[in-house]
Amino acid sequence: MELGCEARARGVRLISLDEVDSTNDEGKRFVAEGERGPLWIVAGRQTQGRGRLGRQWVSTPGNLHASLLLSGGSMPSLAPQLGFVAGVALIDAVRRVSGLGERLALKWPNDLLLDGGKLAGVLLEGVPIATGDPRAPHECIVVIGIGVNCASAPQGLPYPARALSETGSGAPTAARLFAPLTDAFIAALDLWAGGDGFAAIREKWLESAASLGQPVRVLLARDEEVRGRFLTIDARGRMVVATAEGERVVDAGDVFLAHDESIVLEQSGLRS
Numbered sequence: 001m002e003l004g005c006e007a008r009a010r011g012v013r014l015i016s017l018d019e020v021d022s023t024n025d026e027g028k029r030f031v032a033e034g035e036r037g038p039l040w041i042v043a044g045r046q047t048q049g050r051g052r053l054g055r056q057w058v059s060t061p062g063n064l065h066a067s068l069l070l071s072g073g074s075m076p077s078l079a080p081q082l083g084f085v086a087g088v089a090l091i092d093a094v095r096r097v098s099g100l101g102e103r104l105a106l107k108w109p110n111d112l113l114l115d116g117g118k119l120a121g122v123l124l125e126g127v128p129i130a131t132g133d134p135r136a137p138h139e140c141i142v143v144i145g146i147g148v149n150c151a152s153a154p155q156g157l158p159y160p161a162r163a164l165s166e167t168g169s170g171a172p173t174a175a176r177l178f179a180p181l182t183d184a185f186i187a188a189l190d191l192w193a194g195g196d197g198f199a200a201i202r203e204k205w206l207e208s209a210a211s212l213g214q215p216v217r218v219l220l221a222r223d224e225e226v227r228g229r230f231l232t233i234d235a236r237g238r239m240v241v242a243t244a245e246g247e248r249v250v251d252a253g254d255v256f257l258a259h260d261e262s263i264v265l266e267q268s269g270l271r272s
C-alpha cells in the first residue's frame, strides 16, 4: 500500500500492517500514546473488524481495511460532518479507479453502494483530548475507518452486499484503490475547510445520493420506525424524511431503501 502524491506532499503518514484486531482500535491506541495524525493505518486482515452500531465487519484478505487518524478541530459538534467528507472522498476515489460512474451511490449516513448493494462502509469515531489551553480546552481526534469490499462481499447479511471484483477482471484491488483514496481525502478535507465548507460537501454528497425522493424505511433506536420519502439531508447532515404526519428529521438509524428489500428477497430466493 502506498499513499497518493498529494497526501505525501501534505505530510500524511502511513502504517501498513499484515493483521490487526481493528484499524480503528489501533488508531485509538495511537491517540492514547499521543499521535495526532494525519496518519493512515491499513491492515491486510482484521480479526475484530467493527461496523456501525456495534456490529461486526467481516474483514477478509483482499478487501480494504483502513483508518485515517486526524484532528477534527476544537468543535466536537462538527466531527460528525467528517462522515460525509469520507463518503465524498470514497465515491470520488472508487469512481476514478473503477470507471463505475453512476452505478455507485451514497447511502445515508455513510455507506457506498454499487448497483444498490453495499460496497463500503465508514465507521467514524472521536476521541476527545484535553488541550490544556483555556481558550480551546478540548480537541477532538477522529478515527475514520473505511472498509471496502474489493475482493469479496460477505454473505448472509440482512441487506445486499457487493464487491468490486464482481464488476470484471479489470476491477481495482485494495492496493490500487488506496493511493487515490488518500488523495481524494485531501481534496474533500480541503473542501470541508474545518467545517466552513460543509455546505459544499453536503451538495456533493447529495449529487451522488441514492434514493433521493424515493420511499425509505428508517429503523431508529428502541425499534421505532419512520416510513416516508427521503427528501434531503439538512445543514447538520441529518436525514429529512417526508412522512404522512409531516417532515421528520433523523439523527441516527438504519435506512432500508425500497430497492434493498427487493434485492434481499431475490437473493433469498423468495422472489425471482
Ligand code: BTN
Pocket (backbone or CB within 6 Å): 021, 022, 023, 024, 025, 046, 048, 049, 050, 051, 052, 053, 055, 057, 064, 065, 066, 067, 111, 120, 121, 122, 123, 145, 146, 147, 148
Ligand atoms: C459500517 O458500514 O458499518 C462501517 C464499516 C467500517 C469498517 C472499517 S474496516 C476499517 C475500520 N476498522 C474497523 O474495525 N472498522 C472500520
